[in-house]
Amino acid sequence: MPSFSQLSTQELFISSARELHFTFQNYRGRQSCHYRLNGKRQETCRKCSKCQHVSVPGEPTSDLSVVSMDPPVDPDPQPAPKVELSAAMRAKIERNRQRALMLRQARLANRPLSAVDGATSAKVSKTIDSGAGFFIEEEEDAEEELRSRKVVQQPAPVIEPDYLVCDDCEKPFMDSYLSNSFDLSVCDKCRYLAYKKHKLISRTEAKQRYLLKDCDLDKREPPLRFILKKNPHNSHWGDMKLYLQLQVEKKCMEVWGSEEALEEAREAREENKEVQKQKRFNKKVKELRRAVRSSMWTKDISAHQHEYGPEEVVDPDEDLYKKTCISCGHELTYEKM
Structure with a gap:
């Protein structure tokens, strides 16, 4: 039976013991009430699941009294006044934030990370028999791997005088997804508003639609930037390279010069494709005719006797x-x- 100070109910009801008496019981962590009538225990009180009333040990009184155990609540609470920060306090907060960002960048630079986000690699250690009843595990070229591992560092935070200007809305901004990934001065708001304009295309689609080669994408100055994502068709295949369509179109104009030259090259490729298709068809027909003729003519395989x-x-x-x-x-x- 809990003490009076340990009771967690909102109200405390005390009634007469001769006619109606509530009993506090614990059964498997559950609390329930029973009432007694003429000294005999009857069924469980149906109000207990809602009223959550318990009795206090001791001699009950015949008077019905209510004791509230909750602290008084202000019916009309007043909101706390908002404190205005001074210019000096705001400047101090900004300095602390910049210092924390610099410390975080320094901590990440000291820890070797993978060059691609989400990429995992497993190295199998080489087991050497020592001849003394145990094996020695030795990793091959562990130090060389640590030296050759590329560390990817996020750019330092941009201060207000060095803010970029958006090419679409011409408003300054500090950081954006397109500026970090593709070196394009477009803020995130304009990117979401014109998502079709800043569409991403795969490497295969860029080569087929704009007739570009691998050297045009990777070696021709300036090389196009891309992001890596898991292949949606099969996660075990190689990572998919995604390019910005605006930059691919600009590179296409640098390679072909104009849209007319691109259309002529595309038509020439289509004609060449039709010619190659007709050649393959003629070759198959020729092989079919040869097979039919060989089935009608029987070759004499007997030994020749000179006469x-x-x-x-x-x-x-x-x-x-x-x-x-x-x-x-x-x-x-x-x-x-």
């Missing part, structure tokens, strides 16, 4: 003679003894 004609004298002084096969023209030269 020689009359004997001819080649050199009477040397007694040389020859015979010629009637079917194949083979000549047999021999000497008579």
Whole structure:
């Protein structure tokens, strides 16, 4: 039975013990009330699940009293006054924030990270038998791998005099997704408003639609920037390279010069594709005809027997003679003894 100070109910009801008496019980962590009538225990009170009333140990009184255990509540609370920060306090807060960002960048730079976000690699250690009953695990080229591992660092925070100006809305902004990923001065708000204008396309689509080669995307100055994402068709395949369509179109104009030249090159490729398709079709038809002819003609695979004609004298002084096969023209030269 909990003490009076440990009771957690909102109201405390005390009634007469002779007619109606509530009993506080604990059963498997549950609390329930029962009432007694004429000294006998009856069924569980149906109000207990809602009223949450308990009794206090001791001699109950016949008077019904209510004791409130909750602190008084102000019916009309007044909101706390808003404190205005001075210019000096705001400047101090900004300095502390910039210092925290610089410390975070320095801490991340000291820790080696992977060059691609989300990329994982597993190294298998080399096991060496020591000959003394245990094995030695040695990682191959562990130090060289740490030296060659590329550390990706986020750019330092931009202060207000160095803010970029958006190409669409011409408003200054500190940071954006397109400026970090593709070096394009467009704020995030304009990117969301004109999402079709700043569309991303895959490397394969850029090569097929704009007739670009790998050297145009990777080696021709300036090389196009891209982001890596997991392949949506199969996560076990290689990462997918996504380029900004605006930058791909600009690179296409640098390579082909104009849209007319691009259309002519595209038409020439289509014609060449049709020619190659017709050549493949003719080759298949030729192979089919050859197969049909070979099935109608039976090749003689029996051994050839020469049938020689009359004997001819080649050199009477040397007694040389020859015979010629009637079917194949083979000549047999021999000497008579």
